[in-house]
Amino acid sequence: MLRITKYRLLLDFSIQLILFILWAVQAALHFNYFGLLYYSSIFILLLTAWQLLHAFYVVRKHQDWHRKQYLQNMRQLLAYSLITIGIGLFMMLASFGFLAPFFIFSLHVLHWVICLVALYFAGRYFWTSIRQLQDYINRPKSFWDL
Numbered sequence: 001m002l003r004i005t006k007y008r009l010l011l012d013f014s015i016q017l018i019l020f021i022l023w024a025v026q027a028a029l030h031f032n033y034f035g036l037l038y039y040s041s042i043f044i045l046l047l048t049a050w051q052l053l054h055a056f057y058v059v060r061k062h063q064d065w066h067r068k069q070y071l072q073n074m075r076q077l078l079a080y081s082l083i084t085i086g087i088g089l090f091m092m093l094a095s096f097g098f099l100a101p102f103f104i105f106s107l108h109v110l111h112w113v114i115c116l117v118a119l120y121f122a123g124r125y126f127w128t129s130i131r132q133l134q135d136y137i138n139r140p141k142s143f144w145d146l
Helices: 001-030 033-062 065-094 101-135
Strands: none
Touching: 001 033, 001 101, 033 065, 033 101, 065 101
């Protein structure tokens, strides 16, 4: 059981680290404003997808409350985003398309706000992964190590 935990923690940490490194390489290769924003949003999408899949597994299998909190935060982020998009669509339809440029601009702003909030949650999740891996490595090996 402990070997599986070690491999799971190492796999989670290494996949997140690989995604961070790929993002840094892409940001360095395409160092202009739009390239950085484009690759940042793709990176956040990939990282969030991996973290959601891993969190679903860990919450279901091991009842990890850190990951459960992450899932609740992501659910709230999705709900707020859908409510904002729904209100914007209603305003655009109610104005017969007159407010379409404002709606498209607000979609861009919403996109970057969602990306920043998701990046914040991803950073906290990554920090939790590092801390859990470190706790696993530094755990007492036997009763005499206590």
